[in-house]
Amino acid sequence: MSKRIYLSPSNQRNNTYATGGTNEMAQCDKIAKATETALKRCGFEVKVGKSGDTMQNRCNESDNFKADIHMPIHTNAYNGKVTGGTRIFCLNSNGRKACQAVLNELGKISPGTADSITYQTGLYEINVPKALTVYVECEFHDTKTGADWIRNNTSKIGEAICKGLCSYFGVTYKSATSTVSSKKVLDSQGYKKGQNSDGVLAIKELLLLAKSLKIHNQGMDENGGFGDGTEKAVNGLLKKWGYEPNGIAGDNFIKKLTAGIKKKI
Numbered sequence: 001m002s003k004r005i006y007l008s009p010s011n012q013r014n015n016t017y018a019t020g021g022t023n024e025m026a027q028c029d030k031i032a033k034a035t036e037t038a039l040k041r042c043g044f045e046v047k048v049g050k051s052g053d054t055m056q057n058r059c060n061e062s063d064n065f066k067a068d069i070h071m072p073i074h075t076n077a078y079n080g081k082v083t084g085g086t087r088i089f090c091l092n093s094n095g096r097k098a099c100q101a102v103l104n105e106l107g108k109i110s111p112g113t114a115d116s117i118t119y120q121t122g123l124y125e126i127n128v129p130k131a132l133t134v135y136v137e138c139e140f141h142d143t144k145t146g147a148d149w150i151r152n153n154t155s156k157i158g159e160a161i162c163k164g165l166c167s168y169f170g171v172t173y174k175s176a177t178s179t180v181s182s183k184k185v186l187d188s189q190g191y192k193k194g195q196n197s198d199g200v201l202a203i204k205e206l207l208l209l210a211k212s213l214k215i216h217n218q219g220m221d222e223n224g225g226f227g228d229g230t231e232k233a234v235n236g237l238l239k240k241w242g243y244e245p246n247g248i249a250g251d252n253f254i255k256k257l258t259a260g261i262k263k264k265i
């Protein structure tokens with residue numbers, strides 16, 4: 001069963017950033033959105049608290065959602081002079097492993113180096129939720145270095161938090177690009193650019209017929225076998241059918257194209 005993560009981005013709109021004319025709430029909403037995208041891609045169930053909502057409502061929602069992890073997302077401040085890195089809080093040693101997993105990833109990319117995990121027994125969102133709380137303070141926003149970094153890296157921060165939770169739960173992390181390239185392949189073997197044979201000629205004739213039936217609109221290479229035009233036509237159709245455009249016209253491609261042509265004539 002997939003794990004459930006409740007994200008509770010800071011509602012502190014009055015905590016202003018050193019740069020960018022922005023505030024903790026606005027940036028934490030962005031980080032939560034990025035974290036949600038990454039976690040869902042990796043198979044987690046995720047709920048994000050409504051922007052600006054109270055911690056009381058957030059904790060109720062988290063309990064009703066039956067979260068495995070309750071994660072407040074904040075950015076930190078001290079005296080305007082310290083870019084202090086990633087700070088993560090939990091109630092006690094029970095939450096430490098999860099905090100460490102997130103710290104391993106987020107601490108690596110946040111510019112400050114004094115990363116730490118501390119036990120905080122006095123915080124509402126650590127004490128109240130039924131789930132284990134991992135309370136993340138992503139870098140300090142009251143220095144130029146910290147504020148610039150957070151504002152420019154909300155997606156990266158979300159990915160790092162996700163990587164940490166993946167490692168804690170033993171789930172394989174999938175990056176946005178790995179999802180794109182894991183698009184299914186229709187044929188891994190078959191005719192491709194540079195080839196010239198009777199088989200290629202047959203494919204070009206099929207593609208020409210398909211063009212006349214308006215299945216695609218790419219012109220064929222006049223001669224020279226399987227050239228750029230043929231490849232464009234093949235990839236155009238593969239994309240249209242939802243497959244990886246790998247430029248290969250194999251048995252499955254021919255079957256699918258033939259079926260498409262039969263439907264039109």
Ligand SMILES: [Zn+2]
Nearest residue numbers: 010012074075
């Ligand atoms: Zn805060």
